[in-house]
Amino acid sequence: MGRYDYFGYGPYVSVAQKKINAAKLAAKLTKKGEKLDPVSLAGTKLTTTFWGKSWNANLEQYRDFESRLPRGRSYLRHGAVIDLKVKDGSVEALVNGSSLYKVGIQIKPLGAGRWKDLKKECSGQITSLIGLLQGKLPAPVMEAVTREKSGLFPAPAEITFKCSCPDYAGICKHVAAVVYGIGARLDHKPELLFLLRGVDHLELIAEAGDAVAGQAGDGDTGVVFEDISGIFGIDLDDSSAPAATVSTISKRKIVKKTVAKKTAKKAEISTKPIAKQASPAIKKPTKKVAKKIAKKSKSVQQ
Numbered sequence: 203m204g205r206y207d208y209f210g211y212g213p214y215v216s217v218a219q220k221k222i223n224a225a226k227l228a229a230k231l232t233k234k235g236e237k238l239d240p241v242s243l244a245g246t247k248l249t250t251t252f253w254g255k256s257w258n259a260n261l262e263q264y265r266d267f268e269s270r271l272p273r274g275r276s277y278l279r280h281g282a283v284i285d286l287k288v289k290d291g292s293v294e295a296l297v298n299g300s301s302l303y304k305v306g307i308q309i310k311p312l313g314a315g316r317w318k319d320l321k322k323e324c325s326g327q328i329t330s331l332i333g334l335l336q337g338k339l340p341a342p343v344m345e346a347v348t349r350e351k352s353g354l355f356p357a358p359a360e361i362t363f364k365c366s367c368p369d370y371a372g373i374c375k376h377v378a379a380v381v382y383g384i385g386a387r388l389d390h391k392p393e394l395l396f397l398l399r400g401v402d403h404l405e406l407i408a409e410a411g412d413a414v415a416g417q418a419g420d421g422d423t424g425v426v427f428e429d430i431s432g433i434f435g436i437d438l439d440d441s442s443a444p445a446a447t448v449s450t451i452s453k454r455k456i457v458k459k460t461v462a463k464k465t466a467k468k469a470e471i472s473t474k475p476i477a478k479q480a481s482p483a484i485k486k487p488t489k490k491v492a493k494k495i496a497k498k499s500k501s502v503q504q
Contacts, residue, residue: 220280224298228284231296238285238296241278241383248275248382252337254389256348260355261381267358267373274378282376283383288394293384297376303367305380310360311400320346320354321405328407335392335403354399 215223228238249255261267277283277297285296293307312320323346328334339347347354363377373381388395396403 217280220282224281224284227298227302231284236285239287240281241283241286241386242281243279243386246279248278249385249389251389251392252339252344253335253392253395254385254387256337257355257385257388257395258382260348260350260353261358263350264358267381270371270373271378271381273373273375274380274382277375277379278382278386283379286380286383286387288384288387288391288397290397291400293380293398295380295383297365297379299367299376301367303365303376305366305376306364307377307380307384308362309356309398312354316352317401319352324406331404331407334406337392354395356399 228240232238244250249258262271277299282298283295284298285294287294291309291311293305293309295305295307297303297305324343327340327343330338333339337344351357363373365374365376367374367376369375384394384398393403
């Protein structure tokens with residue numbers, strides 16, 4: 203038979219061997235200086251979070267994709283997607299099959315009017331950036347962002363695919379593996395969905411930030427803006443963050459400094475009266491008093 207059988211199929215390769223082959227190829231490319239970002243699954247599930255599951259569910263509901271996408275599931279589970287990079291409106295990936303294939307996906311940015319409508323519909327309902335990225339959202343917001351064709355997720359007409367393999371199908375198994383790989387990536391970096399659609403996720407909580415900014419210094423605001431970069435790896439520098447977010451953080455810092463200064467002043471003032479009261483007790487006696495004390499001591503001795 204040789205390498206291929208009568209029907210043109212190659213020899214059977216076990217799942218374990220496929221994973222080993224993919225790992226070897228990734229190691230070889232890394233050694234050559236390639237910076238790879240492979241998609242690896244912790245278990246058998248393709249996705250585990252709201253954003254990852256919603257990405258897959260959105261594309262699977264379209265008839266254009268429902269019969270073609272499943273071809274990529276096993277590829278992803280076998281570790282075939284050895285590199286996947288999400289950029290502004292595009293995805294570039296390397297998939298290990300019978301050869302190494304390059305996959306490119308282009309996604310149209312969300313229309314300005316559609317984004318405006320989404321922000322309006324979600325206005326005042328998202329009060330935490332952490333809650334947004336964890337998918338802990340009120341039911342109306344979840345329904346709005348996942349709505350077919352008018353939500354945040356792309357429709358088939360907004361996506362174009364290309365693969366270097368000889369399969370001329372619109373969605374080959376390598377492309378399908380990358381599509382599911384994007385869902386797996388959103389499990390860990392949900393902010394990438396907003397990057398793909400060309401919108402700023404911070405705008406969804408801007409109005410909530412405005413409401414909170416006026417309360418700065420009045421206690422706990424209930425909205426968490428601090429140390430988010432450490433949790434999610436998002437760069438929240440002053441240039442990209444909304445004014446409300448920056449002002450809230452600034453006011454909190456000012457309040458903390460003011461309280462600290464007042465506490466230090468009170469401590470300093472409270473020690474002064476004690477020093478004044480204690481000082482007369484340690485004064486030296488006058489000469490007259492000293493003479494009288496000396497006479498009395500002599501008379502007592504006699």
